[in-house]
Amino acid sequence: MRFRxxxxxxxxxxxxxxxxxxxxxxxxxxVLCPRRCRVDRVKGARGVCNAAKLPFIASVMPHxxxxxxxxxxxxxxxxxxxxxxxxCVFCQNSDISHGCDGEEISxxxxxxxxxxxxxxxCHNINFVTPTHQIAQIVESLPKAIENGLDVPLVxxxxxxxxxxxxxxxxxxxxxxxxxxxxxxxxxxxNLSLAPDYVKCVQSSVKEMHRQIGDLVIDKNGIAQKGLIVxxxxxxxxxxxxxxxxxxxxxxISADTYVNIMDQYRPCFKAFMDERITREITRxxxxxxxAIAREEGLKNIEGA
Numbered sequence: 001m002r003f004r005x006x007x008x009x010x011x012x013x014x015x016x017x018x019x020x021x022x023x024x025x026x027x028x029x030x031v032l033c034p035r036r037c038r039v040d041r042v043k044g045a046r047g048v049c050n051a052a053k054l055p056f057i058a059s060v061m062p063h064x065x066x067x068x069x070x071x072x073x074x075x076x077x078x079x080x081x082x083x084x085x086x087x088c089v090f091c092q093n094s095d096i097s098h099g100c101d102g103e104e105i106s107x108x109x110x111x112x113x114x115x116x117x118x119x120x121x122c123h124n125i126n127f128v129t130p131t132h133q134i135a136q137i138v139e140s141l142p143k144a145i146e147n148g149l150d151v152p153l154v155x156x157x158x159x160x161x162x163x164x165x166x167x168x169x170x171x172x173x174x175x176x177x178x179x180x181x182x183x184x185x186x187x188x189x190n191l192s193l194a195p196d197y198v199k200c201v202q203s204s205v206k207e208m209h210r211q212i213g214d215l216v217i218d219k220n221g222i223a224q225k226g227l228i229v230x231x232x233x234x235x236x237x238x239x240x241x242x243x244x245x246x247x248x249x250x251x252i253s254a255d256t257y258v259n260i261m262d263q264y265r266p267c268f269k270a271f272m273d274e275r276i277t278r279e280i281t282r283x284x285x286x287x288x289x290a291i292a293r294e295e296g297l298k299n300i301e302g303a
Contacts, residue, residue: 003224005152006171011145016138019168023135027053032165033085033131034200049132051083055110055140056133058082058102062122067259067301069215069223070154070175076126077117077151079110081133086158087193088181090276094268097129107136111143118151123222124175126154131161138172152224160194161204166211175215176208177228183240183247190273191238205229205252215257215299227252232261233288236275241288245295259301260288 010016026032027041037047044052062075070076082102084091095101105113114125130137141149152174159178180201182188188197208227215226229252231244241260248256262285270276292300 003152003218005150005174007141007153008145008150010171011142015171016141019172020139022168023138027135032134032162034160034162034196035085049083049085051132054104055107055136056082056102056104057110058096060113060117062117062120063126066126067228069217069221070124070126072123072220072222074121074123076124076154077114077122078126078128079113080128081130083132084129084158085132086160089191089268089272090264090266090270091268092265098268107140108143110136110140111147114140114144115147115149118149122151124152124154126156128156129158130155131157134165134169159201159204160197161200163203163207166204166207170211174212174225175223175228176212177230178205178208179230179232180205180244180248181232181239183243187238187240191276202247209252214253214255226257228257228259230259230261232264233280233285234264234276235278235280235284238275242291242295245292245297249296254296254298256297257299257301258292258297260292
C-alpha cells in the first residue's frame with residue numbers, strides 16, 4: 001500500500017486551514033524562531049532572517065547530494081529558502097543565508113514548484129532552512145494538495161527552533177532533519193550568535209521525535225517518515241560531538257538515524273576565529289564516528 005503523507009488528512013479535516021490562520025497571525029508580531037523579533041512581517045517588516053510576508057526562495061532542484069534514504073533514484077525535491085535565523089560565521093551558503101540572494105514569489109508559485117518537483121520523480125519535498133518561512137510554506141500546501149501533491153515533506157533545518165512552533169507543525173511534516181551543531185552555549189554564541197541554541201535544539205528535537213519517531217524506510221530504501229539528525233564535525237572538537245551523541249542516544253533514541261558530516265571547510269568569516277580556519281583531519285572525523293558508537297547509537301551514516 002502506497003504511503004499517504006499525514007498532511008493530506010489535516011487538509012481533509014480542515015485542520016490545515018486552522019494551522020495556516022494561526023501561523024499567519026504569528027507573522028504579525030513574528031516569534032517563529034527563538035530570535036523573537038516581533039516585527040510585523042505581514043506589513044513588510046524584516047527581522048534577523050530578512051524575510052517578510054512572501055515566500056523567499058534561492059533555488060529549486062532535484063537534489064542527489066542528500067542522505068541516501070531521501071535521494072533514492074529520483075532525488076530529493078530541494079527548495080532552498082533564502083535568509084536564515086542563524087548567523088554562523090562559517091556558513092557555506094552565506095550568499096543565500098546572509099546575503100539573502102533569492103526571489104520573492106507568490107504562494108501559488110510555491111505550490112506549483114512543489115508539484116513540479118514531484119512530477120519530476122522526486123521522492124519528497126525538502127524545504128532547506130524553512131524555520132523563518134514556515135507560515136508561507138504551510139499556506140502554499142492546500143493548492144499543492146489539490147493539484148496532486150502526495151509525497152512526504154522534509155523539514156531540513158539548522159536546529160534553532162521554537163518547540164512551540166514545531167508543535168504547530170505536527171501532522172504536516174513526515175520527516176524532520178535538524179542539525180545539532182553544538183553542545184556548548186558559549187561556542188554557539190561565538191560561532192552562530194545564538195547563546196540559547198543548545199536549549200532550543202534539544203527541546204525542539206525532542207518534540208520532533210515525539211511526533212514522528214525513528215526513521216521508517218520502505219522496501220526500496222526510501223524514507224517515508226521519521227527523524228534524521230545531522231552533526232557537522234568542527235575543528236578542535238568545537239561541535240562537542242560526545243555530548244551531542246550522548247544526548248541523542250539517551251534522550252531521543254539509540255536508533256536515531258544520525259549523519260555525522262565531514263565536509264567542514266573554512267568559509268565566509270571563519271578567518272575571524274583561528275580555531276576554525278582549517279578543515280578537519282581524517283582522525284577528527286574517525287574519532288567522531290567512534291564516539292557515536294561508544295555512546296550507543298546504532299544507525300550512523302558514514303560508520
